[in-house]
């Protein structure tokens with residue numbers, strides 16, 4: 207057992223030697239890290255570094271091949287994905303994941319409903335109190351209230367990403383996990399999204415996966431760098447920026 | 463595409479356009495249609511058959527159209543409903559209404575068993591697993607000859623009088639029989655409409671739309687699939703029970719894989735993912751079968767051609783296409 211002393215209040219999530227193998231390929235090699243509560247922690251690294259794999263372990267999409275994960279000092283290593291929202295952990299995917307044929311408002315309404323009614327086959331869903339109002343409030347918070355009646359798949363890419371974050375917020379998570387929330391966005395959309403993330407982080411812990419180092423350095427309290435499935439560096443943005451190995455990995459990726 | 467999208471989402475609207483009002487009262491409208499249907503239909507026995515297969519298709523579509531899982535084994539649910547109802551009457555001498563309940567529960571129970579085994583697979587694998595399990599059910603009932611009559615079918619389901627709260631109805635009169643069966647189908651329509659408009663109905667849609675997102679939102683996708691399968695089984699079981707009463711016999715063909723394939727065609731023909739489309743599909747299918755077989759033994763060729771034409775030119779199905787046209 208690890209000592210629990212000062213870490214419990216300060217740490218929201220920890221991984222102990224987690225590894226993930228796909229067939230024979232070791233995508234993630236024995237990563238131990240802890241994520242401070244109330245902070246923005248970014249996980250960066252070049253393409254194929256294992257960021258999404260790590261992210262999927264943290265968010266419960268699949269269990270690690272070995273190792274252990276603790277959320278708020280509770281072992282969640284083998285907890286199935288659908289229980290995470292109820293524990294206070296929510297996420298958005300690297301590839302946009304909304305309910306494409308439902309209206310924007312219904313997307314968020316369904317996400318909200320998961321917390322109050324999942325197996326009721328009899329009452330009219332319209333009678334569940336407050337869900338539509340809260341859905342509208344969340345849509346306003348992520349800046350797409352004006353799209354509420356549109357079918358989700360007709361939204362612009364940036365709007366769909368915002369919608370996904372709105373859905374993630376439905377469970378009022380203490381921990382919000384975002385996998386490349388600005389992927390495929392224009393510079394303008396990216397700026398709006400980063401502002402939103404900073405705003406959301408005022409009330410909750412945020413873990414952000416990103417491969418563009420520059421984008422997250424300014425807003426992150428901590429940065430983890432993954433490379434070839436290994437944890438290359440772990441520290442404050444300025445520490446990580448000074449790190450020789452990190453410099454080497456990011457050399458030749460000048461556009462980032 | 464927009465039309466399709468809105469069609470797939472289940473009545474959230476509060477608007478008061480005539481169309482939306484109609485959608486909200488779809489069960490009432492469908493029931494009214496069933497009440498006048500035999501008056502415009504030349505053959506009453508066929509009308510009752512359409513009711514039964516229409517209900518079978520509606521139950522199937524809950525899984526296929528609304529959840530997005532294609533089962534090729536629904537004959538097992540339909541057939542189990544029929545056999546359980548028949549066995550309750552023939553071997554246990556139970557009253558007709560208890561037999562109907564047993565048939566319905568039988569369909570649901572069989573769905574629970576098949577579902578528990580098949581629900582982890584998807585796509586073509588799900589279709590194959592359900593089909594294989596349905597074949598097992600076929601042989602089970604085929605072999606249990608002392609209970610089911612084997613290949614001769616279960617005979618002697620003789621219900622002549624239906625009494626409801628002291629009122630007696632002559633079940634041998636075709637029109638009366640139609641309305642007795644219609645009463646159950648109407649109840650089922652209201653139940654189905656209610657399920658689709660319920661919170662669980664929203665979960666079904668969400669799982670169909672995006673499983674990963676549904677899971678991340680906090681829904682247990684496997685359990686949702688299983689429960690939907692069981693609900694589907696209950697509707698199909700009820701349809702089977704009504705078939706047993708209507709035919710007075712349960713032919714083993716009810717469990718045949720052709721009965722599984724037929725319901726897929728009916729749902730596609732009418733419009734999967736619409737509330738009433740599968741019923742329309744069943745009606746068109748059976749009318750074609752009956753009318754065309756009057757003048758040629760090659761009726762399957764004609765019905766098949768109509769089916770292919772429909773799928774190619776009206777992919778939303780007959781009812782789905784009509785809904786698109788009249789939607790404001």
Ligand SMILES: Nc1ncnc2c1ncn2[C@@H]1O[C@H](COP(=O)(O)OP(=O)(O)OP(=O)(O)O)[C@@H](O)[C@H]1O
Pocket residue numbers: 228231233251252253254255256257258259260300417
């Ligand atoms: N399901 C899988 N099966 C096999 N290999 C996989 C699987 N998922 C990921 N990988 C491999 O694991 C490695 C890490 O992938 P991962 O998606 O975690 O990278 P990433 O850091 O998120 O990259 P990107 O910046 O492109 O999103 C890659 O080489 C990838 O091909």
Ligand SMILES: [Mg+2]
Pocket residue numbers: 257258259300
């Ligand atoms: Mg990734």
